[in-house]
Structure formats: structure tokens, C-alpha cells
Amino acid sequence: MAIPNETTLRRQMIQFGRLCYERHLLVAMDGNLSARLPDGNILCTQAGCHKGFLEDEHLVVIDRQGKKLRGKGKPTSEMAMHLACYDERPDCLAVVHAHPPIAIAFTIANVSMARCVLPEVVLTLGTVPTVEYETTGTQTLANRIRPYVRTHDAILMDRHGAVCLGTDLMEAFCRLETLEHTALITKTARDLGGVKELPPEEAVKLRSLGLKRYGGPPLSVAKADAPGADLPEACLSCSGCGNPSPQGIAPKSDLKLARLVETQAGQTTRLEQIIAEEIGRALGR
Numbered sequence: 413m414a415i416p417n418e419t420t421l422r423r424q425m426i427q428f429g430r431l432c433y434e435r436h437l438l439v440a441m442d443g444n445l446s447a448r449l450p451d452g453n454i455l456c457t458q459a460g461c462h463k464g465f466l467e468d469e470h471l472v473v474i475d476r477q478g479k480k481l482r483g484k485g486k487p488t489s490e491m492a493m494h495l496a497c498y499d500e501r502p503d504c505l506a507v508v509h510a511h512p513p514i515a516i517a518f519t520i521a522n523v524s525m526a527r528c529v530l531p532e533v534v535l536t537l538g539t540v541p542t543v544e545y546e547t548t549g550t551q552t553l554a555n556r557i558r559p560y561v562r563t564h565d566a567i568l569m570d571r572h573g574a575v576c577l578g579t580d581l582m583e584a585f586c587r588l589e590t591l592e593h594t595a596l597i598t599k600t601a602r603d604l605g606g607v608k609e610l611p612p613e614e615a616v617k618l619r620s621l622g623l624k625r626y627g628g629p630p631l632s633v634a635k636a637d638a639p640g641a642d643l644p645e646a647c648l649s650c651s652g653c654g655n656p657s658p659q660g661i662a663p664k665s666d667l668k669l670a671r672l673v674e675t676q677a678g679q680t681t682r683l684e685q686i687i688a689e690e691i692g693r694a695l696g697r
């Protein structure tokens with residue numbers, strides 16, 4: 413895919429910044445956007461500007477090491493995170509980072525979104541893992557997301573926000589929208605009594621089909637035909653679908669209880685729920 417010229421990318425960045433704000437995916441000075449320029453450098457939003465009211469002067473150009481080449485002000489402090497995405501994924505041409513409120517609430521409540529619930533989301537996006545908490549704007553956080561972005565196009569950072577990758581800003585934005593919409597549907601289902609997950613074999617079939625039909629992280633696409641490997645590979649921290657998590661990144665132990673409660677919601681007796689809540693309280697949640 414040809415990378416649009418800088419003038420077009422600047423126009424798109426202003427447009428998608430506004431859309432993120434209008435769709436309640438960020439507020440005030442939250443979030444940041446970036447896109448790869450045809451010469452390999454990165455166009456990104458400046459630190460401390462409102463993404464809903466971006467103007468051309470709020471955009472800066474940096475090199476792949478994060479050094480500013482052109483523009484006013486400083487690049488956003490979270491650029492290390494964006495650069496990690498570009499390093500890990502040569503297919504990634506745009507990154508949108510925002511603070512979608514319902515999805516973030518899932519991380520605060522320790523409820524995983526790495527689950528196979530909505531067929532079309534499994535097909536087009538796979539699952540959304542949560543990266544363990546780390547201080548915002550640090551290189552440590554950037555390094556922490558690296559293994560996740562190799563096999564996911566959308567990730568959540570604990571208590572912080574989402575990072576969505578795309579082959580253009582539109583695709584990265586759509587993934588962000590889908591992530592928050594999925595969080596809203598899942599939350600509503602939880603409010604109504606529980607979340608029914610897709611049967612594991614259907615989830616594996618859908619993900620395999622989706623990777624072949626719509627693409628995705630090259631590492632996952634390469635395994636789309638490997639029996640049983642497609643979904644876990646695209647779903648590093650998922651245990652909800654019944655497939656074992658691959659070694660290396662184990663699900664956070666404190667997520668297990670939340671999953672247990674959720675998996676059984678609808679059938680869980682009140683007593684079991686009270687016991688689970690008590691254990692949760694004792695563990696400090």
C-alpha cells in the first residue's frame with residue numbers, strides 16, 4: 413500500500429484526532445496519533461495539545477529514534493510507545509493511542525477483554541490483551557507492549573488506555589472504535605446477567621478465517637492455517653476461550669478470579685458470587 417504524502421497525512425491526523433474526541437475516546441490532552449511518512453520518519457502529535465482541536469502547527473516530524481526533525485513544541489512523551497509499534501511491525505503505518513473509558517474501566521475492574529465473544533470482532537480484530545501496569549510515557553512501558561503488538565492490532569494498557577495499529581489512520585481508528593464498542597456491548601451483557609463466550613472451536617475457526625480474509629499481524633497470519641495455533645498466537649493472554657495461553661506471557665493471576673466470576677455469571681449462585689467477592693476483597697480489589 414502506498415503511503416500518502418505528508419500533506420494528506422497531516423489532514424487525516426487532524427480529522428481523526430477530532431473524531432476520537434467526538435466519539436468520546438479521549439478528552440482534554442489525552443492520547444496521541446502518529447503515522448509513518450513516505451521517507452520513513454514519523455509524523456506525530458505534539459505534547460500537550462487537545463486532539464479534538466488539532467491544527468497543522470500541533471504536528472511534528474521525528475525520526476525513528478524519536479529525535480525531532482521539524483515542527484513546533486515537543487513530540488508527545490508517549491512516542492516511545494508508538495516507535496515500539498513501528499519497530500515491531502513493519503506493516504504498521506499508523507498508531508492511535510486514546511483513553512476509551514469503558515475499555516479502561518475493564519482494566520481497572522480486572523476484567524479481561526482477551527475473550528472471544530462477538531464473532532465479527534474475533535474475525536476482524538481477534539482479541540484484546542491487557543498489558544500490565546507501567547508508568548505512562550516511559551521506555552519501560554514501550555518495551556512492555558512490544559511482545560503484544562507482534563500478534564495483536566489492538567491492546568489495552570492497565571489503568572491507562574488503548575494502542576491501536578493500522579496500515580493507515582482510518583484502520584487504526586476503526587480498531588479503536590471497535591474495541592470501545594465491544595467493551596460497551598460486553599459491559600451491557602454483564603449488566604444484564606452474564607457474558608456467553610463463543611464455543612472454542614468456533615472462535616478458532618473465525619479467527620483463522622479472519623486472518624486469511626482481512627489480514628492482521630503478519631506473525632498471526634503466517635499461522636492462520638496451523639491447526640490450533642491461529643487463535644492462541646493471536647491471543648497471547650486469552651484463557652477465556654478454553655485454549656491454553658502460550659508460554660511466556662501468562663495471564664495475570666488476579667485476572668483469573670474475575671474471569672471465573674464472569675464465566676459463571678448467569679449460572680453462578682449468589683453464594684458462589686459472594687465467596688468470590690470476599691476473596692477479591694481480601695486480595696485488595
Ligand SMILES: [Zn+2]
Nearest residue numbers: 443490548573
Ligand atoms: Zn496515554
